[in-house]
Amino acid sequence: MKRVAILGPSTFSEEATRHFLGENFTYVSYKLISEVFNATASGETDLSVIPIENTLEGSVHLHVDWLVHEVDLPIRAEWVFPIDMNLIGYPNPNTDVNPANPYLHIRKVLSHQVVPAQCNQFMKQYLRGAEFEQVSSTAEGVRIVSELQDPTVAAIGTAIASANYDVPMLQREIQDHKDNMTRFLLVGKEASELMPSEVMKTTILVTLPEDYPGALHQVLSAFAWRRINLSKIESKPTKKKLGIYYFYIDIVGTMDSILLPAAIQEIEAIGCQVRILGCYPSYPYIGS
Numbered sequence: 007m008k009r010v011a012i013l014g015p016s017t018f019s020e021e022a023t024r025h026f027l028g029e030n031f032t033y034v035s036y037k038l039i040s041e042v043f044n045a046t047a048s049g050e051t052d053l054s055v056i057p058i059e060n061t062l063e064g065s066v067h068l069h070v071d072w073l074v075h076e077v078d079l080p081i082r083a084e085w086v087f088p089i090d091m092n093l094i095g096y097p098n099p100n101t102d103v104n105p106a107n108p109y110l111h112i113r114k115v116l117s118h119q120v121v122p123a124q125c126n127q128f129m130k131q132y133l134r135g136a137e138f139e140q141v142s143s144t145a146e147g148v149r150i151v152s153e154l155q156d157p158t159v160a161a162i163g164t165a166i167a168s169a170n171y172d173v174p175m176l177q178r179e180i181q182d183h184k185d186n187m188t189r190f191l192l193v194g195k196e197a198s199e200l201m202p203s204e205v206m207k208t209t210i211l212v213t214l215p216e217d218y219p220g221a222l223h224q225v226l227s228a229f230a231w232r233r234i235n236l237s238k239i240e241s242k243p244t245k246k247k248l249g250i251y252y253f254y255i256d257i258v259g260t261m262d263s264i265l266l267p268a269a270i271q272e273i274e275a276i277g278c279q280v281r282i283l284g285c286y287p288s289y290p291y292i293g294s
């Protein structure tokens with residue numbers, strides 16, 4: 007069975023991956039996302055799962071940076087999964103609980119760095135006085151709360167973490183929007199047999215030549231006149247020189263077509279550097 011590195015256990019990554027890949031893989035949990043990347047880069051696992059973008063938070067920049075700068079692992083698939091955030095901790099031990107806010111006793115909240123952007127409204131309304139402390143995953147926050155057994159410290163994470171670490175669920179679904187989704191990437195050196203998908207995507211990085219007026223316009227027009235659809239474009243610093251950027255572009259289309267390789271050739275001809283991060287099937291969320 008192929009080995010898949012995930013941030014875990016009891017995280018959203020684990021929930022999303024089990025839902026998508028099922029039980030025909032061996033899941034190996036790592037505490038840090040850097041370890042998840044390195045596991046496959048070093049050959050310890052065959053594939054790694056990377057949360058890459060969220061409806062409310064946008065791109066997970068740290069993970070994009072790892073994918074681009076630290077490892078050479080092609081993207082093999084992407085899928086989206088709904089994210090229901092939950093407040094997990096111990097109830098207020100005092101008898102005079104304020105009915106308008108039963109969480110006034112919470113002084114500290116532990117969770118992953120992307121979580122405040124996903125639960126902004128709830129945290130403003132109910133956890134205003136609490137300090138937020140970033141931990142390596144949502145599940146790690148719940149694990150620490152279970153060790154501390156201190157009602158003033160709570161976590162935000164998965165329902166599975168609440169059950170597995172035996173910490174009470176204080177409030178379910180505290181994310182700002184019901185349809186909060188995270189997009190996950192499966193990366194690895196070798197392709198895996200996955201179910202067919204109607205949608206294929208290709209991700210490329212384009213670095214523009216320096217001081218070239220209209221270069222981005224020319225890049226975009228290479229796709230536009232061929233009617234190739236871009237599903238995402240984001241500029242990111244190259245980290246080599248201030249003011250020099252690359253563009254991270256998700257394209258709806260495959261390198262097996264005639265049009266996309268031709269568009270890429272055209273972009274290279276104007277002096278841009280193009281790196282292909284992967285050509286892969288994309289899967290929408292299908293509920294269980």
Ligand SMILES: O=C(O)C(=O)C[C@]1(C(=O)O)C=C[C@@H](O)C=C1
Nearest residue numbers: 017018019057118120143144188
């Ligand atoms: O900490 C977790 O539970 C994770 O799986 C990580 C992660 C992320 O990095 O985006 C995954 C999905 C949610 O958006 C929140 C956190």
